[in-house]
Amino acid sequence: MPELPEVETVRRSLIPLITGKKIARVSLYYPKIINGDSKLFQALLVGRTFETIDRRGKYLLFRFDEHLTMISHLRMEGKYYLEPTVQPHNKHVHVVFELTDGTSLQYQDVRKFGRMQLVDTGTEAQVSGIKLLGPEPLSSDFTVSAFQQGLQRHHKAIKPVLLDQKVVTGLGNIYVDEVLWLSQINPLTPANQLTLAQVKELHQQIIAELTKAVAAGGTTIRSYVDASGHSGHFQFDLNVYGEEGKPCPRCQTTIVKIKVGGRGTHFCPHCQPLPLGWHLNETEDAVVGGAHE
DNA sequence: ACCTAATCCTGCATGC
DNA sequence: TGCATGCAGGATTAGG
Structure with missing residues (x-):
């Protein structure tokens, strides 16, 4: 993808x-x-x-x-x-x-x-599709303050906000899961509730991760190859995407996969703790509210 | 205005 | 073995 x-x-x-x-x-x-x-x-x-x-x-x-x-x-x-x-x-x-x-x-x-x-x-x-795109993450337009202002306007979960291309463009399902893991931010965290320290960390990790992935020729999952038929190499640097059931490379806790905004979402429940009020039920769906029945 | 769900497609994995 | 079912997802659109 x-x-x-x-x-x-x-x-x-x-x-x-x-x-x-x-x-x-x-x-x-x-x-x-x-x-x-x-x-x-x-x-x-x-x-x-x-x-x-x-x-x-x-x-x-x-x-x-x-x-x-x-x-x-x-x-x-x-x-x-x-x-x-x-x-x-x-x-x-x-x-x-x-x-x-x-x-x-x-x-x-x-x-x-x-x-x-x-x-x-x-x-x-x-053209529609390009008109509303946010800044290029690897350009000087992508500043911490622009990023923070963009996130401030959304109270839904950070994951779909990063996917919709308006706050920053270029991230898809794989890199969003990766940068949130690198930044130790739970994908369900409301975008406007990130601390300034978290916004700065996420901003820096987005730039670092995309820069490394470009240098590696991209990530080959399923079928991606470049115009010369070459696979990318970055799949070997993934920490959580497609790693559900395996130990977190940072703390060894088992990586879980849930749905966020309709998309498969991988994260470490220890390094990326759920926001206050959320918990995972027995089928690993994220739900709001207490554990009472 | 906001958010969610359905839509488009096919190949592959799974289950009976 | 074969068939049905479900899942994957970027961006757009329809519906609530």
């Missing part, structure tokens, strides 16, 4: 493969991947040359000549790679960008959740 480090790794690995190449034709095998008019999408890309790729949060921004930008979100399992021919690699390839040199850039997405759309370069910031 690509989060910021994986999307960034895709961006970096894809740039040298496609820069300067020209599109001869676009084949669509699942038009729903395209937001807006899919015929227009195909027509506008013919004759365009890839210039570079930028990134905003988890969105890739493919830059072409003629002020054209293709916004692409990989969602769960989207992948790009270069094929030596124009034939689709397999049944999960939904978009083929045929290049004038006889090769093709192919987009594969087993779950068909990914989306692409074309905009005039420079207008991408107004």
